[in-house]
Amino acid sequence: QVQLVESGGGLVQPGGSLRLSCTASRSISMMNPMHWYRQASGKQRDLVATITSDGSTTYTNSVKGRFTISKNSAKNMLYLQMDSLKPEDTAVYYCNADSYCDPVSGCYWSADFWGQGTQVNVST
DSSP, X not given: OOOEEEEOOEEXXXXXXXXXXXXXXXXXXXXXSEEEEEEOTTSOEEEEEEEOTTOOEEEOXXXXXXXXXXXXXXXXXXXXXXXXXXXXXXXXXXXEESEEEETTTEEEEGGGTOOOOEEEEEOO
């Protein structure tokens, strides 16, 4: 079993910052690519940011220049630094990966990884 556990959410004022963390139970070096998603209340889950094995990153247009995705493979951690937060960033944030494969356990897929997420509220 592969688990991804998000943390770091909370209440922040507009213009503020938060750093989200995602702790993986297995080596993230075998998870590629990795993503952050978010789901606002009553809306579908949307892709926010992606990082590949070589460190390349992509972002949805609404967060470009404000959010930064990064990872620490030695600690099996994925991060999302969120700056200049806006009320429209309010959502539950989830980390995920397309797949995890190793010679012993075989392969797991993104549907296996969804956790509880971490709530981010941007409000005065």
